[in-house]
Amino acid sequence: MKKGRSLVLIVATLLLFVIFTGCSNKEEEGKTESNTRVVSSLKGDVKIPANPKRIADISGASEDLVILGHTPVATANGDAYNTKEFPDYLKDKMGDAKIVGYNMSDTMDVEAILDTNPDLIIMSERQAKIYDQLKEIAPVVMMKDYANDWRTRMVDVAKLFGQEEDAKKWLSDYDKKAQEAGKQIIEKNGDQTYLSVLASGGQFFVLADAGIGGIFYNDMKLKKPVNLPKQQGISLPVVTIEGLSQIDADHIIVIATDADKKALESSSVWKSMRAVKDGKATILNSTPYFTQGYQPIGKELLLDTIKEEVTKK
Template sequence: MKKSILLLMSLFILALALVGCASGNTSNEQDTNQAPEEKATRVVTDIKGKVEIPVQPERIVDISGASDILSLLGYEVIGTANSDGYDYTKFPSYLENVLGHAKILGYSMLAEMDVEAIIALNPDLIVISTVQEKMYDQLSKVAPVVMVEMKQMDWKEDFMHVAQIFGEEEKATAWINDYLAKAEAVGQTIRTTYGEESSYLSFLASGGSLFIFDGAGLGTILYDDMGLAKPVGMPQQENISLPVVTFEGLAQIDSDYIFAIATEEDLVALTASSIWNGTEAVKNGNVVTLPASPYFNQGYSPIGRLAFVEEVEALLQSMHE
């Protein structure tokens, strides 16, 4: 009889233990299967209106062309359209170390890009420009979308526009001020070295045409940021489109020093021109020749502008080496 009672008690204890184990397993499974904690969000205002975005986005895809600005504001992108203007499959050299880890999705001035490639990156925030507005609704189904307007005429305005949307005006202002102080100092050194009144011209020879940098690109680095003199005879730039001149028109621009940016093919045509070779800057050996890639894009990027300012003295010194 005692043996029967002991056997029953043992079975009862074993049953309780099994129930306890089963309850523990259920609890663990419930903990494992709990929905992940939702990320904190905030509401920002872009040119479309108010949009709710993550407070700390971790997987930003930017196809607006503002990836360099975002990096300066402390954000990393995993997908970008800040590719080289002459080869959409690579980065311009001045952005390789900044954006080299990101996937290139196209070129920022294109209206449409591969949506499937964007989806594959699993973004938690997408940044587009007004150029890609037709993609807005489709991309809004993938992740929150912020739309910016990159006017490409005043780089500081574009920089601050992006900064204001993300609430990073203080960072942007500090970076711009530091850059302008450096550009002004380099400009003063150049004026001291090459003459206070010496004038400077930059142009792009591409596709058989000559494009003058005045109110955009490298022109604004030379004239606005560095305070160098603009030559007489410059065509005025009224919008994002660079003024186009003929060889005769180029010869009428009376510049002491020239930055000639050109494709290989156009450089051959340029150096074979008697009109070009007859200009005073060429005859005096005061020409710096640079490749179209990356220098065409460079003046439109804050990081590119800084890179040019940091190398321009060496470029000028190389003229007579």
């Protein structure tokens, strides 16, 4: 009888052990699942941390991340004219983020990314050739090249964290500010036209659907000059200074380096332009204003700058 009772006790103990172990394993599996989420990327579904703490972003979306409350540890959002430094308007918003390359480039400093110990890497398809190296470091989300479609990029980045509604609210608030600024400009100036260009080595890259030009026409809903050339993708239309004079806008904002500014101001063609003679031409420094016109935090800050510049004359 004693042997029988002992056998029953042993079997019961083993059963309890198996049940406890099974429950424990399921609990651990549940914890693991709750700590991760599956998201879509150009490389298929990717399991990423549910709440990543150390994000390396080389896609160009670092300002989107900051807006959503995620300051990256590594970034490629340096200034277009000094890619190893942040533009002035962004310096106080990037914390200790390390610049590991420039987002328009097809490669990055992989060792520098590794040194930041990321738990998530966000990259663009333009950097596809280093994908295999990066996925050895941390989970990688490859996003498409959004060109000038910064709004879709922000929403898609937000989807990675379940923050799509946050992104949409920010964009809605931005549009209200931009359209209100546009209304105020029209009230002050009337039905006038606006143009923005980038001066570079005697040529002028027309910001027809990007940068400050995109803010003028798409966001503020201001009027385009009749002769505004069309933009294809990210490639900016290029004109000579004579071509610039033929666009003939009421207001013009030129983004220029110091050297380009000097060359421009010594040009008889520039001096003969209607906007220049009417005191309605503004020259802004290439750093930070070129980069600023392409990124969301920069765009929002530019609304007041643009309004001030085109209504002060």
